[in-house]
Amino acid sequence: MIINKAEKSNFLSTEAISAVENKGQKKDSIVKAYDVISSFQGDPFVGHLSTPITTSTLTKTYLSLLPAYKADLSPLLRGINIGFAHGYFLLGPFVKLGPLRDSQVANFVGFVSTISLIIILTTGLLIYGFVSFSETKKKQTTSKKTLVDFLNPKGWNQFASGFIVGGFGGASIGYVLLKLITFDFTTF
Numbered sequence: 001m002i003i004n005k006a007e008k009s010n011f012l013s014t015e016a017i018s019a020v021e022n023k024g025q026k027k028d029s030i031v032k033a034y035d036v037i038s039s040f041q042g043d044p045f046v047g048h049l050s051t052p053i054t055t056s057t058l059t060k061t062y063l064s065l066l067p068a069y070k071a072d073l074s075p076l077l078r079g080i081n082i083g084f085a086h087g088y089f090l091l092g093p094f095v096k097l098g099p100l101r102d103s104q105v106a107n108f109v110g111f112v113s114t115i116s117l118i119i120i121l122t123t124g125l126l127i128y129g130f131v132s133f134s135e136t137k138k139k140q141t142t143s144k145k146t147l148v149d150f151l152n153p154k155g156w157n158q159f160a161s162g163f164i165v166g167g168f169g170g171a172s173i174g175y176v177l178l179k180l181i182t183f184d185f186t187t188f
Contacts, residue, residue: 075150079162080169086121087170090114095178111175118167122160129156 053059063069067081094117095101095110103109133153150159 075155075158076162078150079159079164080166081162083118083163083166083168084170084173085166086163087114087118087167087172088174089170090117091171091174091178107175107178111171114171114174115168118164118171122164122167125160125163126157129153129160132156 048054064071067073067078070078073081091110091114094113095106098106098110098113100106100109133151133156149155
């Protein structure tokens with residue numbers, strides 16, 4: 001693995017090299033200043049910039065705890081986890097920002113709208129899986145065991161099935177909570 005291809009390349013012009021050599025310094029003794037944004041792992045030919053945010057331990061830990069990248073989860077459980085979060089949090093904007101927000105049926109209409117959007121998103125997931133993981137591509141690629149185990153036709157279908165179940169469950173829990181808990185801000 002080559003870590004620094006850029007150090008072997010000559011990025012200085014011949015005039016700059018001669019100016020450095022005339023000052024009595026060697027070409028190899030040029031010290032690079034610390035850049036906040038640099039190339040990923042010192043390789044300028046990689047299409048990724050390494051910043052303090054993208055390479056920090058906090059960011060890497062946060063991303064490894066997301067359901068899509070969490071170790072030892074089946075594709076079905078990944079889909080349920082992601083779908084539950086989407087269903088639960090999509091309900092709020094439909095209830096509080098929808099056209100019927102001041103009516104008595106705002107919660108129910110928001111719930112139906114959330115369920116409809118979950119169905120649309122699941123349809124999009126199924127279409128994406130059908131196009132991306134077709135059987136012809138499966139025969140061409142070699143089967144490698146990776147942490148993200150839902151990037152194949154069977155895993156993607158399980159993920160989409162879990163997404164719709166989790167989405168319905170999250171929206172239902174949110175709807176029940178909205179019906180049970182009343183928010184009365186008129187006293188403030």
